[in-house]
Amino acid sequence: MLERWNPLAELDRMVDEMNRLAEALTARPRSAVRLATRPATDVYETEDAVVIKLAAPGAKPEDLEVTIEQGTVTIRGRFGYSLSEDEAKKATWYRREIGAGQFAETITLPRPVDADKAEATVADGIVTLVFPKAETARVKRITIQSRAN
Template sequence: MLERWNPVAEMERLWNEMDRIFEEAFGRTARPLASRVLSYRPATDIYDTGEALVVKVAVPGAKPEDLEVSFEQNTLTIRGHYGYHLSEDEAKKVTWYRREIGTGQFAESFTLPVPVDTEHAEATFADGILTLTLPKAEQARIKRIPVHAPQALASSLN
């Protein structure tokens, strides 16, 4: 099977080898098992339209039912699954020549720069992109205040 060189996988291989050496020498590993898990962070864009914050998250291979979006105070959390899985029957029948598409779970939290109206928030998912439209709370919206000249001064300027 041909595999594309992956520096993260290479570091993981190096850590595993170091763990084996520590295990042989001292009877314990160099780092706890929990720290070995390499986390997936989906590519994310957050921008302000003036009326709302828009969050776009690239989650390849996900389905809408694989994703969970929640708010707590001013923190947005997105959890889900990415990638794809072969059924056991399919997996037994295939010969891999290249395998680069990862699969797994992720959880990302973002502190939003302004308060949002979660009651009117919308979430859509198309073409592997989760789009959240989060209307700004009324107090967070920019308000324009017109500047007027006093009447007496305005008439003398003409």
């Protein structure tokens, strides 16, 4: 039996497939999915600096590299952990959710900064980069004086 092609029915089927795919992706915690590809990143500004924080569990200073060029910061590194070969051979996994891998993040800074005075630290799985604002980017208050006529 021949069936006539119905484009609306086909569109309806595609929407159902997309919904099923979206449900499958949200079944896992989104943070775990994101961490598998790159660390979560916060960028904010204080009165004196631009601050970048990355969640990179297990990262050590020797695992990280930070460069800045023309107002763009690039952070490369490794995060997570790995078992030694002996441990891996003896391990029977029941659950494995801690992400591990390499990442490279490029962030355009919202203000000019003084790269020579930048600080980078890593503690408790959080990489913190502090870029003091360049003198030209800081807010300056100008006092208004009264002028007698």
